[in-house]
Amino acid sequence: MKVFITLLALAVASAAAAPKTAVVHPKDLPVSDNKIEGRITNGYPAYEGKAPYTVGLGFNGWWCGGSIIGNTWVLTASHCTGGDSVTVYFGATWRTNAQFTHYVSSNNFIDHWVDDIALIRIPHVDFWHMVNKVELPSYGQRDDQFQDSWAVACGWGRTSDGNQPDWMQCVDLQVISNNECASVYGNSIVNTNIICVRVSDGKSTCSGDSGGPLVSHDGNKLIGVTNWVSSSGCMAGHPSGFQRVTHHLDWIRDNTGISY
Incomplete structure (x- = not known):
């Protein structure tokens, strides 16, 4: 009986830790009439000189x-x-x-x-x-997780209608904890080199701007490099992942x- 209870507990724990979705590089996302894939949806056009970096x-x-x-x-x-x-x-x-x-x-x-x-x-x-x-974060910020802080991502990736925009688009995104992100993708994907942002109201980074910047509102520091989004699509509401600059x-x- 004890063995059964132990095995059952391990099975429940494994199921809880199982990732809910896989990841894909933004540049590799397909664009189709049936699935909206947008890098910056519900964002806003950038004014000239907003993101000169x-x-x-x-x-x-x-x-x-x-x-x-x-x-x-x-x-x-x-x-x-x-x-x-x-x-x-x-x-x-x-x-x-x-x-x-x-x-x-x-x-x-x-x-x-x-x-x-x-x-x-x-x-x-x-x-x-x-x-x-x-600017990069300072060495004094290398342990800063930036959790709950806000940051901006800008670029020319595809918008929600599937078109490649000519005018730079930006979106403001909130950093979440790695634990929250790992609950979706698993710990093998979300480790110490990753920083994640919440995707809500259709605001997301996505197709066309892999490698682009995530810059903190507070201090204008480069805190992330665009890496991946949910393979379920940019509009699925799953977090987006970036390389954590302080790790590097x-x-x-x-x-x-x-x-x-």
Whole structure:
């Protein structure tokens, strides 16, 4: 009887810990007439210069986002950095009308190889109100979980009607605890390198802007790099996941010399 009760308790615990849905990279989401897949739904158009740190990354056959973190560095997701080159679009509120572009070959890509984060070395860019860096969290913030704080994500991924927008869209999102996120995806997906945001009222990050920034309202710090959404779809109401930048401060410093 005791053995049966123990086995039953283990079965219940395993069932409770089982993930409710799988994850998928935003850039790999299909767009169909039957399932709405939108990166930023119920968001708002960005005014010029709102997110001067956001860059568009035009790879051969797909589009990603990235963040300027220094005069010669962009941070993005490693699942974006395939192919032999990328065109980087700087200061483009209107997606195809950048202030300028740079062509960068793949020997300037630095992938983490373990976690889904990557660096791109770029030609030196000067900063002004349309093209500027976003600061990383400081080392003093490396244990900050940012739980319940608000952040903004901006980019040119597909909107709720399935179209690729020309004008940059932004959405404000609230960070949730990893425990809440793991209750949906499981602990094997949501570990210490991940930060999640709540998806409510149809507001979400999604198709077309893998690698894009999540920037805190308080202090304007880059706290996340867009990684994945629910395989059930961006409108399913499940949390979205980002690489947690504070988890990678040493790696970023070791490769770029940038730290605060």
